[in-house]
Amino acid sequence: MVMFVSLNSMSSLKFKKTLSYQGNNLRYTITYKEQKHIILRVVQGKVRISAPFNTPDWEVEKIIYKNISKIVTVQNQHIIGSVYDFNTLKPWVKIFHNEIEIVIDENLTRSKIEDNKIYMKNYFDQEEQIKKLYSILAKHYKNWFISRTIDWSLKMNIQFRNVNVKLMKAKWGYCLPKELKIAFNTKLLHFTEEIISYVIIHELTHILYPNHSKEFWHFVERYCPEYKKLQTLLNSTGI
CATH class of the missing domain: 3.30.2010.10 (Metalloproteases ("zincins"), catalytic domain)
Structure with missing residues (x-):
């Protein structure tokens, strides 16, 4: 599922997306910008990604799967309090x-x-x-x-x-x-x-x-x- 969120300016595009992982849905927000590399952050338990324009979904998902254990650990730390x-x-x-x-x-x-x-x-x-x-x-x-x-x-x-x-x-x-x-x-x-x-x-x-x-x-x-x-x-x- 892909849902359009906002068009802030001609310099960036933001979307909310969902990735299936072991029967559960991992939601993340991706912002497309003029940049060279994909950057993944977990902010207050939420996954935030910025990527160059025209980056294919499979490449973004590859980064998420590669870091899934770290993402889960950070999210766990967030909900502890x-x-x-x-x-x-x-x-x-x-x-x-x-x-x-x-x-x-x-x-x-x-x-x-x-x-x-x-x-x-x-x-x-x-x-x-x-x-x-x-x-x-x-x-x-x-x-x-x-x-x-x-x-x-x-x-x-x-x-x-x-x-x-x-x-x-x-x-x-x-x-x-x-x-x-x-x-x-x-x-x-x-x-x-x-x-x-x-x-x-x-x-x-x-x-x-x-x-x-x-x-x-x-x-x-x-x-x-x-x-x-x-x-x-x-x-x-x-x-």
Whole structure:
């Protein structure tokens, strides 16, 4: 999909474009100018590219794919401040778009979620603390994901066999159609239930349509008419 955005002057042209990567859409803005080389930047989690006039799409996409791991890393760093904070007197994490307090206690032997608070031991290492947090969330909310997937599978008349919830680096979810297995990224818990429902519908639809064909999107739209809007909100944050 290519959408014309603006013609600032005869010296530059700006477009918004979408690139498919591992079943997800990576959106970027490209500005064509009088310059010699392609320049890629990630600004506040958004991909910005400037390129010489008449640069073919394949050449731009080649640069993006070459740097995709760096792009994802920078986007991840950008969203950290908006979904959790351990560097405050009252640490918190955003669940279903609401801030939930995290109580860190070095005397705890077992983590738990109780009274709308997350209790976990102190690992004295932020990376490990974050990793353990997502592990706690995945275990606690797995049945929630299973329940919502069952609800939508009944509405859509689609059978599935297994649901897993785990941390992923470059996908919001994936489906193995032949095995009838679906997995969801634990980070989906940071979003609203409406957005999570879109991802569930998306992955269930892959059981019928493995690829992102026209039939696939027509089927998604039947159960999620605003999927384009929700997809944009989801992918605009980075993973």
